[in-house]
Amino acid sequence: MNRSLILALGLLATPVMAQDKPVLTVYAPDYFASEWGPGPAIETAFEAICECDLEYKTGDLLPRLMLEGDKTDADVGIGFTTDETRRARETGLFAPHEQDVTGLTLPVEWDDDVFLPFNWGHTAFVYDTDYVSDPPASFDALVDAPEDAYRIAIQDPRTSISGLALILWVKSIYGDEAGDVWEELAPKILTVTKGWSEAYGLFSEGEADMVLSFTTSPAYHIIAEGDETVKAAIFPEGHYFMVEQVAKLAGTDVPELADQFMGFVLSETFQSLIPEANWSMPAKLPADRLPEGFQQLEMPEKVLFYDEETAFELRDAAIDEWVAALRR
Amino acid sequence: MSNTYRSFGLAAAFAVAALVGGTLLSAVSVSGGLSALAPGDWAAIRFTLWQAALSALISVALAIPVARALARRQFPGQRLLITLLGAPFILPTIVAILGLLMVFGRSGWLNALGGGLHLPEFSIYGAHGVILAHVFFNLPLATRLLLQGWQSIPEERLRLAQSLGIRGWTLFRLIEAPMLRAVCPGAALAIFLICISSFAIALTLGGGPRATTIELAIYQAVRFDFDLGRAGLLAMMQLAITVTATLLALRIAIPDSMGAGMDRRITSSSRDGILPDTLAIAAASLFLLAPLAALAVRGLPHVMELPPAVWSSAMRSLMVASASTLFCVLLSLAIALAAAGGGRRGVLAETLGMSALAASPLVMGIGLFVLIRPVQRPDLAALPVTALVNGIMAVPFALRALIPAVARVERDYGRLAASLGLTGWSRLRLLILPRIRRPLGFAAGLAAALSMGDLGVIALFADGESATLPLQVYRLMSSYRMDQASAGALLLLLLSLGLFWICDRGGRKDVDA
Numbered sequence: 055m056n057r058s059l060i061l062a063l064g065l066l067a068t069p070v071m072a073q074d075k076p077v078l079t080v081y082a083p084d085y086f087a088s089e090w091g092p093g094p095a096i097e098t099a100f101e102a103i104c105e106c107d108l109e110y111k112t113g114d115l116l117p118r119l120m121l122e123g124d125k126t127d128a129d130v131g132i133g134f135t136t137d138e139t140r141r142a143r144e145t146g147l148f149a150p151h152e153q154d155v156t157g158l159t160l161p162v163e164w165d166d167d168v169f170l171p172f173n174w175g176h177t178a179f180v181y182d183t184d185y186v187s188d189p190p191a192s193f194d195a196l197v198d199a200p201e202d203a204y205r206i207a208i209q210d211p212r213t214s215i216s217g218l219a220l221i222l223w224v225k226s227i228y229g230d231e232a233g234d235v236w237e238e239l240a241p242k243i244l245t246v247t248k249g250w251s252e253a254y255g256l257f258s259e260g261e262a263d264m265v266l267s268f269t270t271s272p273a274y275h276i277i278a279e280g281d282e283t284v285k286a287a288i289f290p291e292g293h294y295f296m297v298e299q300v301a302k303l304a305g306t307d308v309p310e311l312a313d314q315f316m317g318f319v320l321s322e323t324f325q326s327l328i329p330e331a332n333w334s335m336p337a338k339l340p341a342d343r344l345p346e347g348f349q350q351l352e353m354p355e356k357v358l359f360y361d362e363e364t365a366f367e368l369r370d371a372a373i374d375e376w377v378a379a380l381r382r
Numbered sequence: 383m384s385n386t387y388r389s390f391g392l393a394a395a396f397a398v399a400a401l402v403g404g405t406l407l408s409a410v411s412v413s414g415g416l417s418a419l420a421p422g423d424w425a426a427i428r429f430t431l432w433q434a435a436l437s438a439l440i441s442v443a444l445a446i447p448v449a450r451a452l453a454r455r456q457f458p459g460q461r462l463l464i465t466l467l468g469a470p471f472i473l474p475t476i477v478a479i480l481g482l483l484m485v486f487g488r489s490g491w492l493n494a495l496g497g498g499l500h501l502p503e504f505s506i507y508g509a510h511g512v513i514l515a516h517v518f519f520n521l522p523l524a525t526r527l528l529l530q531g532w533q534s535i536p537e538e539r540l541r542l543a544q545s546l547g548i549r550g551w552t553l554f555r556l557i558e559a560p561m562l563r564a565v566c567p568g569a570a571l572a573i574f575l576i577c578i579s580s581f582a583i584a585l586t587l588g589g590g591p592r593a594t595t596i597e598l599a600i601y602q603a604v605r606f607d608f609d610l611g612r613a614g615l616l617a618m619m620q621l622a623i624t625v626t627a628t629l630l631a632l633r634i635a636i637p638d639s640m641g642a643g644m645d646r647r648i649t650s651s652s653r654d655g656i657l658p659d660t661l662a663i664a665a666a667s668l669f670l671l672a673p674l675a676a677l678a679v680r681g682l683p684h685v686m687e688l689p690p691a692v693w694s695s696a697m698r699s700l701m702v703a704s705a706s707t708l709f710c711v712l713l714s715l716a717i718a719l720a721a722a723g724g725g726r727r728g729v730l731a732e733t734l735g736m737s738a739l740a741a742s743p744l745v746m747g748i749g750l751f752v753l754i755r756p757v758q759r760p761d762l763a764a765l766p767v768t769a770l771v772n773g774i775m776a777v778p779f780a781l782r783a784l785i786p787a788v789a790r791v792e793r794d795y796g797r798l799a800a801s802l803g804l805t806g807w808s809r810l811r812l813l814i815l816p817r818i819r820r821p822l823g824f825a826a827g828l829a830a831a832l833s834m835g836d837l838g839v840i841a842l843f844a845d846g847e848s849a850t851l852p853l854q855v856y857r858l859m860s861s862y863r864m865d866q867a868s869a870g871a872l873l874l875l876l877l878s879l880g881l882f883w884i885c886d887r888g889g890r891k892d893v894d895a
Contacts, residue, residue, distance in 0.1 A: 084853070084857065085857060085860045085861065088849070088857040088861070089689065089691045089857070090857060090858065090861035090863060091857075091861060111761055114605070116608070117604060117605065117608060117748070118751070120608055121412060121748065121751060121752060121755075122755070137606070141608065205488065210585060210590075210591070210598075212598065212601075212602040212606065213585075213598065213601050213602060213605065213606075218606075243589075243590065244488075244507060244589075245507050245586055245587070245588075245589045245590060246585060246586070246589065246590040246591065247582075247585065247586050248581065248582050248585055248586070248598075248601075249860075250860065251856065251859040251860040252479070252582070252586060252859075254859070254862070254864075255480060255859055255864060255867075256483070258864040259480060259483065259484065259487075259489075259680075259864070260489045261483050261487045261488060261489060261490075271862075274862045275862075278862070333861075333862065376591070377591040377594075380590040380591050380592070381590075381591050381592050
């Protein structure tokens, strides 16, 4: 083997060290670290104070961590949803966050000592006032509306977190009658998509009158497009709470940096990036610091939420009810 | 056929099967074994088989008049039309669904037209929507494969038939039907297998859980339950269906054996049957091109708004597609040479090669992750792995184009070549390659275009900074930017078509031109 080849192989084998700063590896869902997600701005803001290099690794967050187990490179995982935290907790991979959670601006109590919330919203049916002149005033009204009143695009609870939240939303309002409610709703459901993006695409293209989305969705249209015709239908029965969380890996090799990041998550710098980068409500930011488009959003008075154990116990049977009602 | 080819071909086929089987096994190994199927899984398997079989039959049946018309007629812009008609097959699913809905959806063109005529509203959602979408996707593939069959009928035979006054039905029965018997089973097989692993189309257009396919059950097992044992079992069932279907199709297909012609094609245009031919071409063009036109109309105004990140991801996708095309063509050619030789080893090579169609992208992604992680940082491997996997995933399609072509060359000229002592590399270079340029170009075009559109296998470990174009389009959608996403989708469509066109054109330069 000649010398230049040896040299070339050596270069390949050595990771390129641009600088000697410590690296904080953050695992995140793909959307989070994309150019249009909150990731890049958060990276810049944190690197300005940490003397470190924040590096995202994107992909399926929890499946990847579970495959890697305690050999993972992750120091922090961000973007856990409430349906994942139970299984994530069971892995024992995570350490307590040790952050002060007083003063959180969540509509529910928060006492989880491992998973720290960073943004939230509620499920809601979103519509365009140009096309829907008589939106349902309550969930009951939606259920009782004539078969051809609305055509709704929803997400599949078996593949989508918002789809699952819808199932739990119906369950929390209607309990044992959820199956009957699904049968009433079935004719009004235009179709079921794999994920949120596809359903919202159908709504944007005028194919669906209403789409299962979030109470915060209208903010995007108000702020980015100057369009005030997109609204979330607010129901007095309440709306299901959805929250995204961050957690520190117990096996991190940069524990101080990881702790610093966990603290940064609840800082005003981080929190004030959330509304217009993630189009959702920050977990700790007073209402008067929200961008104007968010302040004018209609928000439900009643919030529904199952803790992870209850949600897990209800989940399979609730999905089966949904499948049975929509299969017909 | 020389043994060298055989060994290469079998090795290539085993490489494909090793990736499919190896990734499946390594995914299952994580879970420590297989677990039982859920009650809904059997319904998913039934629905999957039913819709795939129907979609395959309808696509091939409709392709017969279209391919026949395209083979018999010559008109200006024909080449461009043939390329464009291939476009649906290479569209990323979500883009194709939106395009279809712009035409067949409730506020689409069809209903706008029907509404003007006071017709009842057409709803695309339901089992018929799934089949409509699958036909939209796969009619182009079937048409191209059958067209290739028609083009391989020696001109002498048609002229002889003409001089004997054989026309119409008799002509079809004597000359065309044997060709169809040889080509159709393979085409139907490929389409059946594509529809097996369909997921987003079936769900969105099927209108909900009525249309649950095996791939959705796999997705659910992985994402929601992290039950790799159940995912692995489902993936194995998918594989078993693929192998069974492949063996079945190979039994049905009877190689057409009417002997060689002068190795030249001269297209004659008889006025016979010009009306049905025109109708077939017009109807297929309308059906396949209208959704593309809708996508163009939607995306074009926003192309200039695309941010630089989308353009750089387009470059990245082009590079990945080039690498996987080269890889796919080399593998498929080797497998086709072995498969065309027939016999048990031929069947083995073809079956193994087709197995890539059964692979569940999700399970393959997990398997690859488990295999790669000990040796390399998975995010650094993301792009090479994408190129590799895309190349292998395109092998079954390339095989459907290459195997009949190589088999024909071997049958027609094999003995002559053997008597001339033409073996090894010179046999490949002088005899086979010049005569399979068309299918080879077509196969390369398919591989390139399919690779442009791929998304999914590396979902587990995509590197945030080296996103490909389809991923970028998906990201735009998931951040509410539907206008830019439509422009990104149009860019993807144009680049895929461009790559397809270049490869396909390369192959169209006839040996005797």
